[in-house]
Amino acid sequence: MHLNSTRAIITGGVSGLGFAVAQHLVQHGGKVALFDVNDDKGAAAVAQLGEANARYFRTDVTDEAAVQANVAAAKAFLGGLNAAINCAGILGAGRVLGREAAMPLKNFSMTVGVNLIGSFNVAKAAAALMQHNEAGEDGERGVIVNTASVAAYEGQIGQAAYSASKGGVVGMTLPMARELARFGIRVMTVAPGIFWTPMVDGMPDDVQKSLSASIPFPSRLGRPEEYADLVAFILRSRYLNGETIRLDGAVRLAPK
Secondary structure: OOHHHOEEEEEOOOOHHHHHHHHHHHHOOOEEEEEEOOHHHHHHHHHHHOOOOEEEEEOOOOOHHHHHHHHHHHHHHHOOOOEEEEOOOOOOOOOOEOOOOEOOHHHHHHHHHHHHHHHHHHHHHHHHHHOOOOOOHHHOOEEEEEEOOOHHHHOOOOOHHHHHHHHHHHHHHHHHHHHHHHHOEEEEEEEEOOEOOHHHHOOOHHHHHHHHHOOOOOOOOEOHHHHHHHHHHHHHOOOOOOOEEEEOOOOOOOOO
């Protein structure tokens, strides 16, 4: 699809990777609906992007009814819906066997709930509307882009919940792409390495330096705009479907 005709829902859209995607799409003539849970950042994001181009919808991605309602409201604001980009996620770090006790099951469930179930929840609600779009070139009606992580493949100690949630996102990419093919809806996933996001920003300098040093080339953290570039490329490149692309500077995570 052409970026100037993109009408996109972006979860986690008010900061980090999601906001970078929103900026890129708006700069190229698209319109965005930002799904997130931070009202202050939501207002700031809309002020920066322009009220004609963006609207913030306070959205818990794990809430089925709320997501369905907000996807419909987003479509109305956007004047259509042909892209859903899932960037909402939580780190959910914690050892299976912590110092005091084994990990409480609610911690594991919450991480999988936001990262995996939330991605599916938004994807299926968006696909339910996209299937009725008028078919474009090659019969395309929409694109879903999910966000996994390199931790889906080589998760570190303390990432059992996070890696499981992101591995699930990778695992549902192909079957969903196969199923939605008959509607002309593509499904792709990006697996970012270590990126400059609010998560990393709060880490001590020495930790940030050692993270950068662990990345073969370029030996630095990824920039959110590089993630946004890849998402835009996926939106434009119709033959990309059913695959997960690592965007990581060739990093492979060590055990810890």
